[in-house]
Amino acid sequence: xxxxxxxxxxxxxxxxxxxxxxxxxxxxxxxxxxxxxxxxxxxxxxxxxxxxxxxxxxxxxxxxxxxxxxxxxxxxxxxxxxxxxxxxxxxxxxxxxxxxxxxxxxxxxxxxxxxxxxxxxxxxxxxxxxxxxxxxxxxxxxxxxxxxxxxxxxxxxxxxxxxxxxxxxxxxxxxxxxxxxxxxxxxxxxxxxxxxxxxxxxxxxxxxxxxxxxxxxxxxxxxxxxxxxxxxxxxxxxxxxxxxxxxxxxxxxxxxxxxxxxxxxxxxxxxxxxxxxxxxxxxxxxxxxxxxxxxxxxxxxxxxxxxxxxxxxxxxxxxxxxxxxxxxxxxxxxxxxxxxxxxxxxxxxxxxxxxxxxxxxxxxxxxxxxxxxxxxxxxxxxxxxxxxxxxxxxxxxxxxxxxxxxxxxxxxxxxxxxxxxxxxxxxxxxxxxxxxxxxxxxxxxxxxxxxxxxxxxxxxxxxxxxxxxxxxxxxxxxxxxxxxxxxxxxxxxxxxxxxxxxxxxxxxxxxxxxxxxxxxxxxxxxxxxxxxxxxxxxxxxxxxxxxxxxxxxxxxxxxxxxxxxxxxxxxxxxxxxxxxxxxxxxxxxxxxx
Amino acid sequence: xxxxxxxxxxxxxxxxxxxxxxxxxxxxxxxxxxxxxxxxxxxxxxxxxxxxxxxxxxxxxxxxxxxxxxxxxxxxxxxxxxxxxxxxxxxxxxxxxxxxxxxxxxxxxxxxxxxxxxxxxxxxxxxxxxxxxxxxxxxxxxxxxxxxxxxxxxxxxxxxxxxxxxxxxxxxxxxxxxxxxxxxxxxxxxxxxxxxxxxxxxxxxxxxxxxxxxxxxxxxxxxxxxxxxxxxxxxxxxxxxxx
Numbered sequence: 048x049x050x051x052x053x054x055x056x057x058x059x060x061x062x063x064x065x066x067x068x069x070x071x072x073x074x075x076x077x078x079x080x081x082x083x084x085x086x087x088x089x090x091x092x093x094x095x096x097x098x099x100x101x102x103x104x105x106x107x108x109x110x111x112x113x114x115x116x117x118x119x120x121x122x123x124x125x126x127x128x129x130x131x132x133x134x135x136x137x138x139x140x141x142x143x144x145x146x147x148x149x150x151x152x153x154x155x156x157x158x159x160x161x162x163x164x165x166x167x168x169x170x171x172x173x174x175x176x177x178x179x180x181x182x183x184x185x186x187x188x189x190x191x192x193x194x195x196x197x198x199x200x201x202x203x204x205x206x207x208x209x210x211x212x213x214x215x216x217x218x219x220x221x222x223x224x225x226x227x228x229x230x231x232x233x234x235x236x237x238x239x240x241x242x243x244x245x246x247x248x249x250x251x252x253x254x255x256x257x258x259x260x261x262x263x264x265x266x267x268x269x270x271x272x273x274x275x276x277x278x279x280x281x282x283x284x285x286x287x288x289x290x291x292x293x294x295x296x297x298x299x300x301x302x303x304x305x306x307x308x309x310x311x312x313x314x315x316x317x318x319x320x321x322x323x324x325x326x327x328x329x330x331x332x333x334x335x336x337x338x339x340x341x342x343x344x345x346x347x348x349x350x351x352x353x354x355x356x357x358x359x360x361x362x363x364x365x366x367x368x369x370x371x372x373x374x375x376x377x378x379x380x381x382x383x384x385x386x387x388x389x390x391x392x393x394x395x396x397x398x399x400x401x402x403x404x405x406x407x408x409x410x411x412x413x414x415x416x417x418x419x420x421x422x423x424x425x426x427x428x429x430x431x432x433x434x435x436x437x438x439x440x441x442x443x444x445x446x447x448x449x450x451x452x453x454x455x456x457x458x459x460x461x462x463x464x465x466x467x468x469x470x471x472x473x474x475x476x477x478x479x480x481x482x483x484x485x486x487x488x489x490x491x492x493x494x495x496x497x498x499x500x501x502x503x504x505x506x507x508x509x510x511x512x513x514x515x516x517x518x519x520x521x522x523x524x525x526x527x528x529x530x531x532x533x534x535x536x537x538x539x540x541x542x543x544x545x546x547x548x549x550x551x552x553x554x555x556x557x558x559x560x561x562x563x564x565x566x567x568x569x570x571x572x573x574x575x576x577x578x579x580x581x582x583x584x585x586x587x588x589x590x591x592x593x594x595x596x597x598x599x600x601x602x603x604x605x606x607x608x609x610x611x612x613x614x615x616x617x618x619x620x621x622x623x624x625x626x627x628x629x630x631x632x633x634x635x636x637x638x639x640x
Numbered sequence: 641x642x643x644x645x646x647x648x649x650x651x652x653x654x655x656x657x658x659x660x661x662x663x664x665x666x667x668x669x670x671x672x673x674x675x676x677x678x679x680x681x682x683x684x685x686x687x688x689x690x691x692x693x694x695x696x697x698x699x700x701x702x703x704x705x706x707x708x709x710x711x712x713x714x715x716x717x718x719x720x721x722x723x724x725x726x727x728x729x730x731x732x733x734x735x736x737x738x739x740x741x742x743x744x745x746x747x748x749x750x751x752x753x754x755x756x757x758x759x760x761x762x763x764x765x766x767x768x769x770x771x772x773x774x775x776x777x778x779x780x781x782x783x784x785x786x787x788x789x790x791x792x793x794x795x796x797x798x799x800x801x802x803x804x805x806x807x808x809x810x811x812x813x814x815x816x817x818x819x820x821x822x823x824x825x826x827x828x829x830x831x832x833x834x835x836x837x838x839x840x841x842x843x844x845x846x847x848x849x850x851x852x853x854x855x856x857x858x859x860x861x862x863x864x865x866x867x868x869x870x871x872x873x874x875x876x877x878x879x880x881x882x883x
Contacts, residue, residue: 432852611826615792616794
C-alpha cells in the first residue's frame with residue numbers, strides 16, 4: 048500500500064533561556080520556522096497559501112494569510128517568526144550549597160578559606176507543560192576547586208562525571224507533564240585564596256515533540272494537478288445528463304471542498320445552480336469524483352463549474368529549547384584578628400588596669416553576619432564586669448544587641464576567667480561586615496599583683512560566620528599566646544632597729560624603722576620583733592601602729608601587718624617595753640609579697 | 641548624677657567646690673577650707689578674693705602654695721602646711737600669727753573640722769628627688785574626706801575610712817591613674833574624685849576603672865567650678881549631688 052502523501056506544514060519553535068547565578072530567569076527568547084513541505088514525488092503545488100487567522104497573535108507575523116506561491120516536487124517554503132513568551136517550558140534550578148552538611152532554609156553561598164567545604168549541588172529540572180519532555184541533556188561545569196565529586200542521587204536518567212574535562216553530564220531521561228527530576232552531587236571544596244570563585248555554568252538542552260510555544264493553527268490552501276470537466280450526454284431526445292467529473296491526478300491526497308455547476312438556460316436569463324456540494328472528500332491519487340443532474344434542452348446544455356480543492360496537509364510541530372545558567376559567584380570567608388594590651392606589660396606585684404583590645408577583620412570576600420570572641424584571662428587578673436565592654440563596627444561604636452558572658456561570673460582575681468563576646472544577625476542591625484571591615488571590642492582588666500616568675504598567657508579564639516551559618520571561620524592564638532608582660536620590679540623592705548634607754552628604770556624604747564626601698568609596692572608586709580623574757584610590752588607610738596603580742600618560748604613576739612607599702616613608704620614605730628635584766632637584741636624579721 | 645532632695649539632714653551637707661588642678665574648697669556650716677590654691681604656669685586657679693577660714697598647702701611647690709598668701713591675707717584666713725609650705729607662705733606675706741605648721745599625724749582641730757596630716761611624698765620635678773607632701777584626712781561635719789594633694793605614695797590612706805577620696809591621676813610626679821585606682825580599690829571610699837590630670841584621658845580612665853574594679857566606689861569627675869554636695873540623709877544614708 049502506497050504511502051498517503053499530505054503536504055507537511057511544519058512548526059519548529061525554539062526557546063533560548065538565560066538564567067542568572069541564582070537560577071532566576073533573566074532572558075527568554077522564542078522564535079519559530081513555519082515551513083510548507085511538498086512531499087509529492089511528481090506533483091508540484093501552487094497558489095500555496097497558509098491561513099493563520101487570529102492564531103498569529105502571539106507571534107510577530109503581520110498577515111492573516113501567508114502566500115507561499117509555488118512549491119515544486121520535494122520543495123520547501125519557509126517563514127521565520129518571533130514568539131512572545133514569558134517563561135520557558137522547562138525550568139532549571141541549581142542550588143550550590145557550600146556547606147551541605149548543615150541543613151538550612153537557604154543554601155550556604157561562600158567557601159570557608161583553607162578548610163574542606165562539604166559542597167552539595169542540587170540540580171532540578173521541571174516540566175512546566177502538559178506534555179512530555181525528552182531528549183534532555185544537562186551539562187554542568189565543575190569548578191577546579193572541587194574534588195571528590197560524587198553522584199549522590201538521580202531521580203531519573205544517567206549522570207556521569209568526567210574528571211578530565213570537569214564536565215558532568217546528565218541525560219537519558221524524560222519528564223512527565225508537570226513533574227520534576229533532580230540530580231544531587233556532593234564534592235569537597237578547598238580554596239587557598241580569597242578571590243571570588245565561580246561555581247560553574249549549567250547548560251540544558253531539551254526537545255518537546257508535538258508542542259509549540261505559539262498558538263499558530265495554520266491551514267493550507269493550494270492547487271495541484273487535478274482534472275475537472277462537465278460531460279453532457281443526451282440520454283433521451285432533448286433530455287441531457289450533465290456530469291461534473293473530477294480526477295486527482297497528483298500523488299497527493301486532495302480534498303474537494305466545494306463543487307458547483309451552473310446551467311445557462313437556452314432562452315437566456317440567469318444561470319441556474321444545478322450542483323451545489325461541499326463534499327469535503329479526500330481523493331486519493333487517481334481517484335475520481337463526480338456528480339450529475341438531468342436537464343431538458345433542445346440544444347446541448349451550457350454549463351459552467353466552480354470548484355474549490357486543495358492538497359491536504361498535516362501539521363508537525365515541536366519545541367527545541369536550551370537553558371544557559373550563568374556561573375554562580377562564590378566568595379570566600381576568612382578572618383584575621385589582633386589582640387593588644389595597653390600597657391603591654393605591668394609592674395610585678397602591682398595592681399594595674401590593662402586595656403584589652405581585640406579586633407577581628409574580615410579578610411575574605413564574603414559578608415559576615417556573626418562573630419564570637421572567646422578571650423581567656425589567666426589568674427592574677429581581675430576581669431571586667433559584663434557591662435563594661437565597648438564594641439565598634441567599622442570604627443563606629445556599636446550599640447545593637449550582643450552577648451558578653453564572663454565565666455565564672457565574678458571578679459575574683461585568683462581564678463581564671465573566660466570572656467565570651469557574641470554578636471549575631473548583624474544583617475538586621477548595622478548590616479553584615481563587608482570584606483575589609485572589622486569588628487573591635489575593648490574592655491579593661493586589672494592585673495592583680497602579677498608575679499615576675501610566672502607567665503600570664505591570655506589566649507583568644509575568634510569565630511565568624513555567614514548567613515546562613517555554615518562552617519565557622521576560626522582563628523586562634525596558641526594556647527600560651529598573648530602573654531601579659533610582667534616587668535620585674537625589685538622589692539626591698541628594709542628594717543632598722545634601735546634599742547634606747549627609756550625614761551624610767553627598766554624601761555627601753557625600741558625604735559623600728561620599716562621602709563619600702565624597692566621599686567614596687569609591697570603587700571601583706573609582716574614585721575616581727577622579739578621582746579626578751581622578763582620584759583613586757585607597754586605602748587606604741589603612734590598608737591595606731593600597736594602590734595599584736597603573742598607569747599614565745601623565750602619571751603614574746605610583736606607582729607605588725609600592713610596591707611601595702613608603696614615605694615618610698617616608711618614607717619617609724621617606737622615601742623616602749625619595761626622589765627628587768629639585760630635587753631638582748633635580735634633582728635626583726637620581715638616578710639611580704 | 642543626682643539624688644532627690646531630702647527634708648532631713650540637708651543643713652549638714654558638705655559642699656565641695658573644684659577650681660581645677662588640685663584646688664578644692666570644702667564648705668561646711670560657714671567654715672570653708674581651701675586646699676592647694678596653686679599657681680600653674682603663672683596662672684592662679686583660685687581668685688585672690690576668695691574667702692576661706694583655713695587654707696592648706698600640702699607642700700611648698702608653687703602648684704600647691706600658689707596665691708594662698710594673698711587669699712589668706714585678704715580673708716584673714718589661717719594658713720596650714722608643712723614646714724616648707726609655711727616658710728614659703730611666710731615669705732609671701734602671711735602673718736606669723738596666722739601660720740600653723742602641720743606635723744605628721746598631729747591633728748589640727750577647729751569646730752566642725754578635724755584635719756589629720758600624714759607625711760607622704762611627691763616627686764620634685766624641677767629639683768629631682770622627693771619632697772614631703774602631706775596627705776590630709778579631713779573630718780568635716782559628719783563627712784570624712786581624704787585629700788592626697790600631690791602625692792606619689794599612699795601612706796596610711798588605704799586603711800582610713802573615707803566618704804570622699806580626692807586623688808591625683810596625672811602621673812607627673814604624682815599618682816598615675818593606675819595607682820589612684822588601686823588606692824580606691826583598697827581604701828573603698830564611697831566616692832573617688834580625680835584631680836591633677838595631664839590629659840582628659842586620665843580622669844576618664846580613672847572613672848572607667850573605678851567603676852569596674854572599685855567594688856562600690858563611685859567615681860565622680862568634676863569640672864572646674866563644679867560643686868559636689870555630700871551628706872548623710874537621716875543620719876545613716878549617704879547621698880550626694882553633683883551640680
